[in-house]
Amino acid sequence: MTDDRESILSRVRGALAPLDERAAMPEYTTEIAVMRQMIAGRDLLTVFTERIRLVNGVALTDPAALVEKLRAGGWTHGYCDPALWPRLAPHFGADFKVEIEFDRARVDDYAFGITRAAGAIAETGTIILNEATTSRRLAALTPWVHVAVVERARIFADLPQAVAALGPDSNVIWCTGPSKTADVEGILIEGVHGPGIQIALVMQGA
Amino acid sequence: MRFQQIDQFASELKADKRASVYQSTKSTHEKRTKLLFDEFADPNRLRQIAGEIKQHTLENLDTYLPAVEAKMKANGVQVHWAATAEAANAAVLAIMRARGATKMVKAKTMVSEETELAHFLEKHGIEALETDLGEFIVQIDDDHPSHIVRPIIHKNRREIATSFEREGLGAYNDDPETITRRARQFLRHKYLAADVGLTGANFVSVESGRMVLVTNEGNSRFCLAATKCHIAMIGIEKLVPRDRDLALLLNLLGRSGTAQELTVYTEFISGPKSPTQPDGPEEMHVIFVDNGRTEVLASDCRDILRCIRCGACLNVCPVYRQASGHAYRSVYPGPVGAVLSPLLMGDKFAEKADLPKASSLCGACNEVCPVNIPIPDLLLRLRNKAKEEGVPSPGTPPMGAWALLASQPMAWRAALVGGKVMNYLPTKLLPIPALRAWEAKRALPAWRGGEFRKWMKSRKSRAGL
Numbered sequence: 001m002t003d004d005r006e007s008i009l010s011r012v013r014g015a016l017a018p019l020d021e022r023a024a025m026p027e028y029t030t031e032i033a034v035m036r037q038m039i040a041g042r043d044l045l046t047v048f049t050e051r052i053r054l055v056n057g058v059a060l061t062d063p064a065a066l067v068e069k070l071r072a073g074g075w076t077h078g079y080c081d082p083a084l085w086p087r088l089a090p091h092f093g094a095d096f097k098v099e100i101e102f103d104r105a106r107v108d109d110y111a112f113g114i115t116r117a118a119g120a121i122a123e124t125g126t127i128i129l130n131e132a133t134t135s136r137r138l139a140a141l142t143p144w145v146h147v148a149v150v151e152r153a154r155i156f157a158d159l160p161q162a163v164a165a166l167g168p169d170s171n172v173i174w175c176t177g178p179s180k181t182a183d184v185e186g187i188l189i190e191g192v193h194g195p196g197i198q199i200a201l202v203m204q205g206a
Numbered sequence: 207m208r209f210q211q212i213d214q215f216a217s218e219l220k221a222d223k224r225a226s227v228y229q230s231t232k233s234t235h236e237k238r239t240k241l242l243f244d245e246f247a248d249p250n251r252l253r254q255i256a257g258e259i260k261q262h263t264l265e266n267l268d269t270y271l272p273a274v275e276a277k278m279k280a281n282g283v284q285v286h287w288a289a290t291a292e293a294a295n296a297a298v299l300a301i302m303r304a305r306g307a308t309k310m311v312k313a314k315t316m317v318s319e320e321t322e323l324a325h326f327l328e329k330h331g332i333e334a335l336e337t338d339l340g341e342f343i344v345q346i347d348d349d350h351p352s353h354i355v356r357p358i359i360h361k362n363r364r365e366i367a368t369s370f371e372r373e374g375l376g377a378y379n380d381d382p383e384t385i386t387r388r389a390r391q392f393l394r395h396k397y398l399a400a401d402v403g404l405t406g407a408n409f410v411s412v413e414s415g416r417m418v419l420v421t422n423e424g425n426s427r428f429c430l431a432a433t434k435c436h437i438a439m440i441g442i443e444k445l446v447p448r449d450r451d452l453a454l455l456l457n458l459l460g461r462s463g464t465a466q467e468l469t470v471y472t473e474f475i476s477g478p479k480s481p482t483q484p485d486g487p488e489e490m491h492v493i494f495v496d497n498g499r500t501e502v503l504a505s506d507c508r509d510i511l512r513c514i515r516c517g518a519c520l521n522v523c524p525v526y527r528q529a530s531g532h533a534y535r536s537v538y539p540g541p542v543g544a545v546l547s548p549l550l551m552g553d554k555f556a557e558k559a560d561l562p563k564a565s566s567l568c569g570a571c572n573e574v575c576p577v578n579i580p581i582p583d584l585l586l587r588l589r590n591k592a593k594e595e596g597v598p599s600p601g602t603p604p605m606g607a608w609a610l611l612a613s614q615p616m617a618w619r620a621a622l623v624g625g626k627v628m629n630y631l632p633t634k635l636l637p638i639p640a641l642r643a644w645e646a647k648r649a650l651p652a653w654r655g656g657e658f659r660k661w662m663k664s665r666k667s668r669a670g671l
Contacts, residue, residue: 005287008442008496013268015504022265026258030450033252033457035245055470103399104432104485105545124468137431137485141424142394159453160467166416166474168448169283171430174472179424182464183340183356184382185363186230192339192386193393194424194471 030160035123044122044155045202051125055177056190057198059125063091066147066201070112071095073197075145078112081135083151088114102139112145113195118172119154120200121162126176127200128154128162130169137171146195148175150202209643210560210600215533217526217647223360227352227530231521233299237465238518238574244270245467256458257578260512263412263445264503270412270445271494277415280494281477291321294495298323298391298404298437299330301491305435307332307401310371311393313419313426314338315406316354316515317439317495317538320550323404334404335396337425339389346373352531352539355463355517360530394428403429403487407440408514409455413448416476417492420459420469427471434486436478442494443511455514458576463516507584509547512577519571519581525564534561541571559597562588574604622655629653 002173016022038045049059060066070076071093080088082100092098102110118130127148134140141202156162166172190196209217242249245312252474263270275285276367286301288294294317302310310327312318324345327334336345344350347369351357354461358366367380375388397403403425407417417438419426430436446455452474460466479486502511520526531539534548536558548558562585571581592599611617629652634645644650 002287004293004496007289008287008494008500009268009271011496011500012271012442012503015508016265016268019265023258023261025262025447026255028255028454030453032248032255033246034452038245055467056316102484107394107398113325114602131480131483134483137427137479137483141427141431159457160450163449166310166414170475170477170480171483172474173427174474174477176466176468176472178470179422180470181339181386182424183338183343183358184366184385185226186233186356186359187382189383189386192390192423192425193337193397193428 016170034158034160039157044047044157045152046118047122048125048155048200048202051111051122052127052177052198052200053125055125056201057125057127057177059200061201061202063088066199067091067093067096070145075111075187077109078114078145079110079136079139080114080145081116081139081149083135084114084116099202102136104138107138107142110139110143112147113139113141113143114147114149114201115140117150117168117200118153119156119162119165120150120202121156121159121174123154123158124176126162126174127198129173129175132169133172141194144195145197145199146175146189147199150188150200152202152204155202161199210563211535212529212533212560212603215535216529219528219530219533222362223530224528226362227359228434228527231523231527234465235518235521235574237519238461241461241465241467252454252458253576256455256576257512259446259451259454260514260577261509264443264508264511267442267503269443270447271442274412274415274445274506275494276412277412278476281415282490283415283477284491286491287495288495288497291495291497294493294497295326296440297493298439299327299332301435301437302332302402302541303326305401305489307435309400310334310402310404311337311397311400311429312341312431313403313405313421313429314341314357315404315439316537317406317441317497318404319351320497321439321495323439326335335393335400337393337423337429338396338421339386339423342389342393348425350532351537353517353520354515354538354540354542360532373408393425395616397428397432400429402435402437403433403438404437405429407438407444408459409446409452410440410444411447411449411452412445414476416449416474418452418456419473419475420456420471421473422464422466422470424471426473430473430475430487431485433486434488436475436490438475438490438492440492440494442496442499443513454574454605459514459516461572462518462576463501486575498552501552502546502549505549506587507545507549509579510549510581510584511544512579513546513578514544515542516576518574522570522574524566524568524570526572529564533564536561539566541581541585542579545581545588548588555591556595556597559588559592559595560599562586562592563599563602613670622659625653625655
């Protein structure tokens, strides 16, 4: 394998040696790749709410509305990040069974998973998950409904801003709507390997 | 009459397959155009800049590759190098054996299609399961993908339902939603039982050593939540210099590939899981794969290495729409494949030398390309290469007689008038192979030779010239 490293790098050098001049890195501002007119001067939560709806996700600001939605869908058994549970528990009725430990041997038992998000992107209706804030990768992925609790102040306007905020985290995931496929005859089906329902619960001081 | 291979495939393609490929490529292409041009003031500028970024990276791979290797190692990633497909597969096997691993779940990666990794591992007693719905169906059918982004664009729901029934995934049901749910239920327990998750990478930032993976289904997320070891096979051309370049390229990738503003899941992975995270890989390996890329880099077609595998050129291509992906007999079909596939053949170039010729050079592929690859120019260079290497070209009519005629004005004028005789001849019966091949698929238009000259003359006289 060390030999392969040397042989690849020497072939690369050999391939590039005859070039008189190498292509320069273009100078550009990341602003060019932003859908400006969509964001300009608008409240980011409003834009985010509008945009997540376009990708068939849901943004809520009231925990009571979340509980209502879960109940209406018949999703009464789920997981909640233990750090969030004290704050959310008062909203859940006795008809719910919420676990704060996630057991991977019983993935099919959890209809919903509630975990913290690292932020959101208004421009695209995206929820940002990362290693530091997600209590369990599996709990944010395997239940039919994923609820990401987003801090109101952590909504970024656009992709360049969200990229700038990646930080040192080793696993950042942008989620834009529920998991989907169009592999069968180009027909859109939601809920493939990940959540079929993606909810963002936007809160102050989450 | 013998056609070139790609023409032969196209002529034998079943009408329903052609119709499904045509419909879905056309609709994706139309959505893409709307999405790009509605939202950005100058989408062409984005394509140009993205192309320049990738070209710059390619032409500086000699510094960027060691730089990204160092960064990744600092991030806790084990970096391997593989000059050939065999070496890449062997590296994966060695990693698995060292862990005593016997089960792999795979996200979609084109480079693993190049190396035929799943077949290789299965020969060595390792279960290597494709998890992308389309790739999973390709795998259970022992078929090949026919599109970079939409592997089963050539299959209809009835065929898929039959395969699922055969594989014991439930009684025949061709409802796409039922098919998807059954795959979900079957595969989730496979992820949880697997030892290793294998992915590719769409981009790698040299600056941070982050790799970026995009998927819609969430299968790569599942691979990296359920298993303890992550192996990423990455072509050496996937680098971009900085994190900020990712924002631009991601904006273009989803729109160009599937007409989405952003693919559902965009994962930025720079190392194994953190110690406090219960789920995910404790060990992360990256295998940088050459497999012919350095040869392409050394050629005058190096621009093709900018490709970000979005599939937009397939969707817009009139030849792909008629021929479908299998006609290209390669991992990479369509316009990008017509350039890349023959080049990746190395000294077996001649076997795929027909691909660059299967193009009208209309230029649509260049116009949609998110990294602005001049595909028609590259196709011409490869045609020239085939000619210089004396690759035979069956089915191409001899042009010598035409050249002679066209260079003699008197003869040309006579032929224009004389050609009218064609309108009265049973052309279908003439013993001219090229003509018969043409007429097997369509009618020869009526001969109208000389009309343009007549029009030109009358125009001049009207204008008093």
